[in-house]
Amino acid sequence: MNLDTSIEQVFRLTPKQKSALAKLGIRNTENLLYHFPYRYENPATFKHITDVSAGEEARIWGIVKKIDYEKTWKKKINIAYATIEDQTGSIKAVWFRQPYIAKMLPIGSSAIFSGKVSVRKSERYIANPLYELVPKNIIPDFSVSANRATTLLPLYASSSGVSSLWFQKAIQKILPKITAPEYIPHNIIERYHLPERTIALRAIHAPKTATHAEAAKKRFAFEEVFLLQLSRMLQKAAIKESVGTVFKDLETLEKEFINLLSFSLTRAQKRALGDIIKDFSSGVPMNRLLEGDVGSGKTAVAACAAYIVAKNGAQAAYMTPTEILARQHFDGFCKLFAGTNTKIGLLTSNLCEKFPSKVNPRGATHISRSQLLKWVREGEFPILIGTHALIQKKVAFKNLSLAMVDEQHRFGITQRARLLNHHAVLPHFLSMSATPIPRTLALSIYADLDVSLIDELPPGRKHIETSLVRPKERSGVYEFIREKLTSGEQAFVICPRINAPDPNKSAAVEAKSVKEETKKLKEKIFQEFEIGAMHGKLKPKEKEYVMKKFKDGKIDVLVSTSVVEVGVDVPNATIMIIEGAERFGLAQLHQFRGRIGRGEKQSHCFVFAEKYSADIFRRLKALTESKSGFELAEYDLQFRGPGELSGSKQWGISDIGMEALKNLKMVEAARAEAHNIVETKSLDKYPLISAKIKELRIEPVHFE
Numbered sequence: 001m002n003l004d005t006s007i008e009q010v011f012r013l014t015p016k017q018k019s020a021l022a023k024l025g026i027r028n029t030e031n032l033l034y035h036f037p038y039r040y041e042n043p044a045t046f047k048h049i050t051d052v053s054a055g056e057e058a059r060i061w062g063i064v065k066k067i068d069y070e071k072t073w074k075k076k077i078n079i080a081y082a083t084i085e086d087q088t089g090s091i092k093a094v095w096f097r098q099p100y101i102a103k104m105l106p107i108g109s110s111a112i113f114s115g116k117v118s119v120r121k122s123e124r125y126i127a128n129p130l131y132e133l134v135p136k137n138i139i140p141d142f143s144v145s146a147n148r149a150t151t152l153l154p155l156y157a158s159s160s161g162v163s164s165l166w167f168q169k170a171i172q173k174i175l176p177k178i179t180a181p182e183y184i185p186h187n188i189i190e191r192y193h194l195p196e197r198t199i200a201l202r203a204i205h206a207p208k209t210a211t212h213a214e215a216a217k218k219r220f221a222f223e224e225v226f227l228l229q230l231s232r233m234l235q236k237a238a239i240k241e242s243v244g245t246v247f248k249d250l251e252t253l254e255k256e257f258i259n260l261l262s263f264s265l266t267r268a269q270k271r272a273l274g275d276i277i278k279d280f281s282s283g284v285p286m287n288r289l290l291e292g293d294v295g296s297g298k299t300a301v302a303a304c305a306a307y308i309v310a311k312n313g314a315q316a317a318y319m320t321p322t323e324i325l326a327r328q329h330f331d332g333f334c335k336l337f338a339g340t341n342t343k344i345g346l347l348t349s350n351l352c353e354k355f356p357s358k359v360n361p362r363g364a365t366h367i368s369r370s371q372l373l374k375w376v377r378e379g380e381f382p383i384l385i386g387t388h389a390l391i392q393k394k395v396a397f398k399n400l401s402l403a404m405v406d407e408q409h410r411f412g413i414t415q416r417a418r419l420l421n422h423h424a425v426l427p428h429f430l431s432m433s434a435t436p437i438p439r440t441l442a443l444s445i446y447a448d449l450d451v452s453l454i455d456e457l458p459p460g461r462k463h464i465e466t467s468l469v470r471p472k473e474r475s476g477v478y479e480f481i482r483e484k485l486t487s488g489e490q491a492f493v494i495c496p497r498i499n500a501p502d503p504n505k506s507a508a509v510e511a512k513s514v515k516e517e518t519k520k521l522k523e524k525i526f527q528e529f530e531i532g533a534m535h536g537k538l539k540p541k542e543k544e545y546v547m548k549k550f551k552d553g554k555i556d557v558l559v560s561t562s563v564v565e566v567g568v569d570v571p572n573a574t575i576m577i578i579e580g581a582e583r584f585g586l587a588q589l590h591q592f593r594g595r596i597g598r599g600e601k602q603s604h605c606f607v608f609a610e611k612y613s614a615d616i617f618r619r620l621k622a623l624t625e626s627k628s629g630f631e632l633a634e635y636d637l638q639f640r641g642p643g644e645l646s647g648s649k650q651w652g653i654s655d656i657g658m659e660a661l662k663n664l665k666m667v668e669a670a671r672a673e674a675h676n677i678v679e680t681k682s683l684d685k686y687p688l689i690s691a692k693i694k695e696l697r698i699e700p701v702h703f704e
Contacts, residue, residue, distance in 0.1 A: 003030035004030065021161075024159055035157070036156075038155060038157055045059055047060060048060075049084070052124065057114070058115070061134070065084070068082075078098075079096050091125065092123060092124065093113060093131075094128070114130045171205050183688035183691075183692050203215060204220065221659055222660065224654060224656065225660050226673060229671050233675060244282065257307045258304075266296075266458055269297050269454060275288065275450070275452045287429050289452070291454070293434065293628050294593075295461065296454040297454060314401035315384065316383050316402040317385075325406065332569075338362045345383070346386060347387075347390060373395060376396065406432045434594070474608070477577070478526075481526075481577075484604075485557070490557070492576045493560070493579065494592050495512045498513060498514050500515060514560065514561055518559045531555070534547070534563055535561045562588065569598055571598040574597075576604070577606045582619075587633065589607070607624065
C-alpha cells in the first residue's frame with residue numbers, strides 16, 4: 001500500500017461516505033493520514049454516570065437524550081435542562097439563566113460535561129456544567145484496564161457520513177502498512193530534533209503518551225510552515241526576475257500629491273511611501289503589503305501611488321471588499337484630485353460613475369456600464385475604483401500598471417490573481433490590510449511580500465476610551481450619550497442580527513437585532529434624535545442614502561449590523577455601542593471600534609455582553625485595555641486558540657500549522673531553512689520537496 005493509493009481501493013465506501021471524504025479533501029491514504037486528531041482524551045479523567053456522587057466535581061461523556069427550557073414559576077428565571085446518558089445510566093443537567101443552551105445541544109448530540117454534582121429530591125443533577133460537543137454518538141468504554149491511564153483516545157473532525165470513530169478504525173487499519181518517504185532534508189530533521197515522517201504519523205494517531213503526540217505535532221507544524229515559506233519565497237524569487245514598469249518624476253509627483261492634502265503625513269506614512277517609490281523605480285514589479293491599524297492612513301498612501309501612476313499615463317485599479325467602501329474611496333479620491341485633471345471611475349455590480357462630470361467639474365456623474373468599460377479599455381480612466389466587479393471578464397484595461405487590493409484577506413486567491421493576469425507587463429501590486437495579525441502569521445503567509453508597516457496614528461487622534469458595561473449601568477451610558485448627541489456628536493450602535501429572533505425559540509432573549517433596537521431607541525430612549533438603520537439586506541441605493549444622511553449629520557444614531565465593520569469613515573461619530581459583544585471575534589470588535597475616533601474629539605466605545613463567562617470576560621477586558629489591534633491579535637493567538645484567529649481559514653493553514661504560530665522560534669527556523677534553499681538555488685538537490693510543493697498546490701496569494 002502506497003501513500004497515493006486511492007481510499008476506495010482500501011475501504012468499501014457508501015455514497016454518503018464518498019461524498020463526506022471528498023468534502024474533507026481526502027482522496028488517498030496520505031490525505032487520510034494527514035487528517036490529524038484535533039485533540040486527545042484520557043479515559044482516566046472520566047467517570048461513569050453511575051459512579052458519580054453528590055458534592056464531587058465530575059467529568060462525564062454522554063449523549064443528550066432530552067433537552068428543553070422553561071421559565072420558573074416563582075422567580076421567573078429562564079433555565080435549560082437536559083438528560084444525559086451513558087452506558088451505565090443517566091443524570092440531569094441544569095443551566096440557570098442560559099435558555100439558549102437548549103438550542104445549542106440538540107437531542108442525540110454527544111458531549112463532555114464537567115461540573116459539580118448536586119442532589120434535589122433524591123435526584124442527582126449537575127448545575128451549570130461546562131460542556132464541549134464531541135464526535136456524535138461515541139461514548140468510549142472507560143472500563144478499568146492496565147493501560148487506562150496511558151492510552152490516549154484521538155478525536156477527529158468528522159462530517160456527515162464519516163464519524164470520528166470511522167477515522168479511528170480506518171487509520172489504525174492502514175497505519176502499520178505505510179512507510180512515508182521523508183522529504184525534509186536529513187540535516188534539518190537532526191538540527192531541530194524532529195521525528196522522521198513515518199514515526200511522526202504513528203505517534204500522532206496512536207500516541208502512548210502526550211509527549212509523543214506533542215513531538216509529532218511539532219514535526220508536522222514545522223513541515224507545514226517550512227513548505228509554505230519555501231513556496232512563497234520561490235514565488236517572490238520568480239517575481240523578482242520579471243520586468244516591471246518604471247515610472248518617472250517620482251519625487252516631484254510625491255511632493256505634488258502631498259500639497260493636495262489638508263493634513264500632514266505621519267513618519268510611518270512617509271516611510272511606506274518611500275518604500276513604494278523605491279519599488280516604482282526598481283524595474284521589478286512591486287509586491288508589497290501595506291499593513292496598518294484602523295485609522296492609520298493607508299488610503300492616503302494608496303492614493304499617492306495611484307496619483308503617480310496616473311500622471312505617468314498608466315492605469316491604477318483599487319479593489320475593495322464592499323460597495324460602501326468603494327463609494328467612500330471614490331468620493332475621497334474625487335475630492336482630493338479635484339482640479340488635477342485626473343479622471344476617476346467607479347465600478348461595482350450596481351454603480352457606474354465617472355469623475356469629473358462635464359456639468360460639474362468638482363462632482364461625479366452616473367454613466368452606462370458599456371460606456372465606462374469602453375473608456376477603461378481605451379485608457380481614458382487612469383484610476384478605477386470598485387468591488388470584485390473589477391475582475392469580471394468584460395473589464396479590460398489598456399495599460400494596468402498598479403493593482404491595489406484593500407482588505408486583501410477578504411478576497412479569494414483566484415480573485416486577487418485575476419486582477420493581475422493577462423497583462424503584457426506584470427503590474428505592480430499593493431495589498432492593504434487593517435486587520436492586524438500576529439507577527440508569526442505575517443512571517444508565514446506573507447513570505448512572498450515586502451511589508452510596509454504604518455504603526456502610528458495621524459496627529460491629533462486620541463485613544464478611544466473603551467468600557468465594558470454591566471446591565472445595571474446601561475441607563476447611565478444612555479444619559480452620557482444623550483449629552484454627546486445634544487452637543488452635535490453622533491453614535492453607532494452595532495447589533496448581531498437584522499431581525500428579532502422568534503420569541504418561541506430558546507435563544508429569543510439572547511440576540512439583539514437592528515430592527516428591534518432601532519424601534520426601542522426611537523420610542524423609548526432617544527425620542528428627540530434621528531435614528532437610522534443599516535444592514536446587509538438593504539438595497540445598494542438604500543445603503544448609500546442612509547450613509548449619506550449619517551455623514552451629513554441628518555442621522556444622529558446609526559443602528560447597524562457588521563456591514564459597517566470595514567472602512568466607514570465619519571469623523572463626527574464619537575460614540576460606539578456594541579451589543580452582544582461576545583458574539584464577535586476580537587479583531588472584528590476592534591474593527592467596529594475603529595469606525596469612531598476619526599476626528600479630534602474624544603471618542604468612547606461601550607461594550608455590552610448578553611452573557612458572561614470567565615473566558616468572555618477576559619477577552620472583552622483585553623479589548624478595553626489594548627492600545628492597538630496588534631496587541632489584540634497576539635492575544636487572540638495566545639489565549640483564544642489558533643483555530644479561532646480571525647481569517648485563519650482563509651490563510652490556508654491547518655489547525656496544527658496555526659498552532660505552530662504560537663512558537664516564533666519555530667517559524668523563524670522554518671523561514672531560515674527555506675530562505676537558505678532559495679538563496680543557494682539548491683532546490684534541485686531535493687526533488688521530493690519540489691514534488692511536494694507542486695503536489696500540495698500551494699497557491700500564490702496574488703501572483704501566477
